[in-house]
Amino acid sequence: MGFSTETVKGPIRRVVATAQNGLEVIRLGGLETDLTTSPFEVVERRPMYRLRRYFPDTDPAEVGPPIVLVPPMMMSADVYDVTRDQGAVGILHEMGIDPWVVDFGSPDTEEGGWDRNLADHIVAISEIIDKVRAHTGRDVHLSGYSQGGMFAYQAAAYRRSRNIASLVTFGSPVDTLAGLPFGIPAGFASDAAAFLADHVFNRLAVSGWMARTGFQLLDPVKTLKSRLEFLRQLHDREALLPREQQRRFLATDGWVAWSGPAVAELLKQFIVHNRMMTGGFVIKDRVVSLAELTCPIMAFVGEVDDIGQPLAVRGIRRAAPRANVYESTLRVGHFGLVVGSAAAAHTWPTTGEWVRWNEGMGPKPSTVDLMRYDEHFGSETGVSISDRIIHTVASVAEVGVGVGKGITGFASGAVRGTVELSGEATRALPRLARLGQMQPHTQISLSRLLAEQRRKAPNGECFLFDNRVHTYEAVNQRIDNVVRGLISAGVRPAAHVGVVMETRPSALAVIAALSRLGAVAVLLPPGREIHTAIRIDGVERIVTDPENLDAALATGMQVLVLGGGDLRSLDVEPGSNVVDLEQIDPESVALPGWYRPDPGLAREPAFIICSESNGHWETKQITNYRWALSAFGTASAADLDRGDTVYCIAPLHHSSSLLAAVGGAVAGGSRIALSKGLDAERFTEEVQRYGVTVVSYTWTMMREILDAESLDLLGNYPIRLFLGSGMPQGLWRRTTECFAPAKVLEFYASTEGDVVLANVAGAKIGCKGRPLPGSADVRLAAYDPISGRLLEDDRGFVRECADNEVGLLLGRAGVHGEMSGVALRGIFAAGDAWIATENLFRRDADGDFWLVDHKKTVIATARGPVFTQPIVDALAAVDRIDLAVAYGIEVGGSTLAVAAFTLRDGRPPRLADVAEAIEALPFGWRPDIVHVVDAIPLGSSFRPNADGLSAAGLPKPGTRVWYLDSNSQEYKRLTKAVAAQFHDGSAGMPAGAR
Incomplete structure (x- = not known):
């Protein structure tokens, strides 16, 4: 042949x-091609960007609505104009849209480029929106691809949607931890990102070739496929030319460098802390949340996109609950969304139709639907198994290789298998170990922990207030300046200084400054008589803010004024005993030889807190160890870390704020969010804007939030935990129902000794839990609440209570004990030492402790002691009951136990429901009288106060007043005749009054 x-x-x-x-x-x-790109002119040049306007010669009468296209930080702006006929700007122009493109350039060729941070990009985009708006006279449609879309979301939130007609994004993740490449576990990714941000990208930038290689490795099969196809057709120039510009762009030309600070900030805010989803990301010291977006949004979703995975992209649906959010899906990977034939046929025509629809120039695009967002498990990504297999098999078949991305399933499984460490345990162990190593002479204090956090992360976010963020560096600098002012005013170590201030940054600064100086802050609630300070030995002067100046002056003490700004004027008489600390130049104050920062020892007093208990003001001395115990204990029990924002709605002078909220946040490295006061509208706004994950409360504080008509979270809130003390059981249930799946972490901390209990699991509503690691060992001692005596066994030791027996809570007196009371010795064994608390508890069979009463509020009836807390808890189980209190009254020579409650919706519950709830108590623990009242006063800590009701005596007979009949043991309506029997002590009275 x-x-x-x-x-x-x-x-x-x-x-x-x-x-x-x-x-x-x-x-x-x-290969050289004859294809051309679209014409443009640079309208604006700035060090951060160049603003391109495409098709500048278009007749002004034909210019349509403007759209601004934002590229990712690592990709050239030419991504929107790879070819004129298939590129974004060309297609949009043909549809009557006015395309503008942001060109950030490459950091390695721009002056100061390597120092750019994330905020620089956002502020630049915001500036560009203003310029395009001024140039065109129309609101702007803002769009972005991948990270550029994240920039668009953030800039729109930063502007609160001002002058933005709509948002359009392409494969831009929002819930970044919901869908990570290769199915990497969120915990592992978060830890790895934190390490890279803190130890790599703070020193290293990402060059263009590194960016290109990294993204190609994210989809190695597609990369290999493209290269083999190119080699196979290298002989056929005509076949290669139509896609040559696209190939060159993705292979080499399209990649630019990343600045290290921008990458580090991106990792911290949106990978480590996922704040696109939770809110609370920071742009130029302003706190921002996507929850504030109100403009229409459309997100393009790649069904097989392993970089901007569907679940991550659809996170915008929950992150922006006030916006109308749409989506358009197509079966492509990440790059196919904006470059290539699918983008030319679907993405860009749909984008143009979307813009025209929002401008009233055409119908809604047929390929656009309202976005759905389904709850998902942590192992899901949003790229279905079938789509992944089809896409992978097709790619593998096209290049003729026997392996593909399916192998990543094995790899990701291996990763998951090797990352099973509990984050909670790894964070808690060092904290508990530090507590265990603490001795009376150990240096520990609030100011010392703040200084430690400053050394770890000077630019870390310390606290938020009034929509601003304050870094550890700035906070510590402010503290040091206040220290110099205090020294110039004569404050020395160990001095007791009254603090009367509203919740504000200056209040936290002065408390920490006194701690840094080694002085003792005596915290007094503003708005009340502060003569309490005069009765505390050693108080020589008061620090206050301008709002409380008059009340402070009334004490006759020296008054130091802090806060309110440098330019405010104080209305005080000439020659008065007032020092304006804001007018003192810190640099002019010479530090004395005795000054040593943060000298506080564990055994020394740190604060004196004035609190209201049972209608009386009491002072509580808190040592540095006791504060550290609460701080590290809270951080451990609540699993606080750098990703948390702890919202402190209680005033700073309250013990729960200073010990649990502020202390726990500082010990855990979390952000502290200070609120100006309890207000439901402010609560809603700040929870979402700050990205609040933990809310601290006291007593009934959350009732003010839940009852407000203005409470509107739209199902979007990042709160995972409420922590505090005293929350009634009914309010506990309402809180967890409203904010599900958030839990309540209820604490009990004794004012004597080092006893701290915590209900960490939160499963038993109303329970105080068990002792925190590091706190004192606790026992329940048999106790007679009527005589006030401990009960002994036949050997002379105090008998320890059995399960569910009411007893006095004792804490073992250790070296860290505050010794505010006299230690009891020889209690359960010869030579032991215990400090008695003021509270009665019972311990259930599981070992959990339940508060029963305070020693002073036990009601001594004729039939024996009646405890108030079980009555309150029983009534709290009735749906229509709001607040409840129990108290004793003297009537006819006897003491009666009375329960009063208010109504939630104005309608009283059925007597049968009330009786059923109370009958769950032993007969001897039930109240003699139960009645409905219009209101129950709340103390300064939002604790229900029964003093006024008790002083009013026996309730007047009526349809909402019931008494316990001794014969039938049932509750009946109190009539005038029965009331008369109570007053004269006749035989017709109930059993408790005989």
């Missing part, structure tokens, strides 16, 4: 063509 000439020439021509084309690729980086 012979060979024809053509049989020989064909392969030769193919080899020659391949060689020629190959040499051209080697010499020029690619």
